[in-house]
Amino acid sequence: MRILIKVFLRLYAANLRRTWRQAQGTAWSDAIFTMDSLVGIPVLSSIYAMWMFLMALFPTSIGVLGIPRGAVVVLVLMIGFIIDRLLTRGVSRYKNESITSDSYSTTADSMAIIAAFLISFTYFLIMIAIVVAIHKTLRT
Amino acid sequence: MLAQSPLPTNLAQGNNAPTAWEQADALMRALSGNSSGQDTMSVLEAAGLGIGAVGSSGDLLEYAAPGTNLGPASRFFADLGQSISRSSLFIGTGISAASALYSAGTGNYADATFTSIDLGVDLTLSRFGLYGGVAALAFDASGGSKNYIASATLSAMYNGLSTLRKVCALGF
Numbered sequence: 167m168r169i170l171i172k173v174f175l176r177l178y179a180a181n182l183r184r185t186w187r188q189a190q191g192t193a194w195s196d197a198i199f200t201m202d203s204l205v206g207i208p209v210l211s212s213i214y215a216m217w218m219f220l221m222a223l224f225p226t227s228i229g230v231l232g233i234p235r236g237a238v239v240v241l242v243l244m245i246g247f248i249i250d251r252l253l254t255r256g257v258s259r260y261k262n263e264s265i266t267s268d269s270y271s272t273t274a275d276s277m278a279i280i281a282a283f284l285i286s287f288t289y290f291l292i293m294i295a296i297v298v299a300i301h302k303t304l305r306t
Numbered sequence: 307m308l309a310q311s312p313l314p315t316n317l318a319q320g321n322n323a324p325t326a327w328e329q330a331d332a333l334m335r336a337l338s339g340n341s342s343g344q345d346t347m348s349v350l351e352a353a354g355l356g357i358g359a360v361g362s363s364g365d366l367l368e369y370a371a372p373g374t375n376l377g378p379a380s381r382f383f384a385d386l387g388q389s390i391s392r393s394s395l396f397i398g399t400g401i402s403a404a405s406a407l408y409s410a411g412t413g414n415y416a417d418a419t420f421t422s423i424d425l426g427v428d429l430t431l432s433r434f435g436l437y438g439g440v441a442a443l444a445f446d447a448s449g450g451s452k453n454y455i456a457s458a459t460l461s462a463m464y465n466g467l468s469t470l471r472k473v474c475a476l477g478f
Contacts, residue, residue: 195392202396207403207425214407238408239353242400250393287426290403294422297410305413 167256173282174201174257175265176275182267194261198253204286206249210242211293218300353401357394364390399425 177200181193214233221229367387371380402425409418 192388195388199392199396202392203399206396206400210400210403211407214404214411218411233408233411235408238404239401242353242397242404246393246397246400250396290425291422294406294410294418297407298415298418301411301413 170201170205170253171257171260173204173278174198174253175260175263176270176279177201179265179267179270180276180279182265182269183271188267198250198257201253201257202246202250204282205253206245207286208289208293209249210245211290213241213245214238215293215296215300218297222300222304357397357401361391361394361398364388364392364394 174197178193178197181197182188182190184193187193187196217228217233221232364387368384368391369387371383371387374380374383376383402421406418406421406425409415409421
């Protein structure tokens with residue numbers, strides 16, 4: 167959670183420096199949305215890959231359920247709601263800290279944000295590869 | 307439509323695994339009205355479109371409410387609009403991820419690859435998410451990996467709406 171908060175505060179400061187929606191309220195809100203995506207995509211893809219694995223492992227029980235598309239939508243909504251609530255609550259105590267557009271403005275801070283995005287997306291790609299591997303294994 | 311895997315039934319009938327999976331895939335495609343071997347993703351796209359529409363109403367509320375003469379209520383509606391807008395943008399991203407995973411899990415690798423690239427552009431270079439949306443429109447317009455007009459139209463509408471929302475809400 168400490169790492170997530172560090173990334174969030176750098177995102178918030180970066181939002182304060184941009185030329186649009188840089189007011190404190192919108193910058194804060196957009197930073198939470200960005201964090202939602204950063205955290206939510208790996209969580210969602212992990213659950214999906216795990217479910218595919220369990221379907222392959224237990225074809226006569228979990229496999230019977232399959233992956234209903236409607237359930238995927240419900241899963242996305244549930245994960246989105248839970249992560250957004252947890253993150254909003256987790257970072258709320260930092261709302262009164264004196265963070266300005268000059269805060270966290272070093273190259274290292276910018277690199278930390280880029281690294282967070284890349285790690286999140288790379289993790290997602292790994293999960294996609296695992297899902298494809300499970301699908302191919304089951305077909306051959 | 308809730309498409310459940312018929313694999314276990316096929317296995318129980320004594321089919322070997324590859325044949326059972328092929329039959330299961332064929333049945334799932336038939337259930338979803340797609341005989342081409344490519345998944346239409348209609349439920350996820352419809353959900354994405356619905357969430358995009360809800361999010362757009364949130365954007366509208368966020369921008370229009372402060373200009374009304376409703377007193378403290380205008381601030382409340384502006385905050386509500388902002389909350390709806392922010393949540394729906396994230397849910398829309400989640401729907402894209404789910405679409406890519408679903409395509410990967412059903413062997414529709416072209417769709418999975420394209421949706422992953424689009425999501426990657428959105429995540430890593432959010433400023434260029436606009437171009438991802440435009441590319442998705444072009445992909446759908448050219449037929450992409452989908453053969454059904456309704457599905458392609460739905461997908462194009464979703465991507466178009468998402469693109470418009472990125473332009474408006476993220477300040478491009």
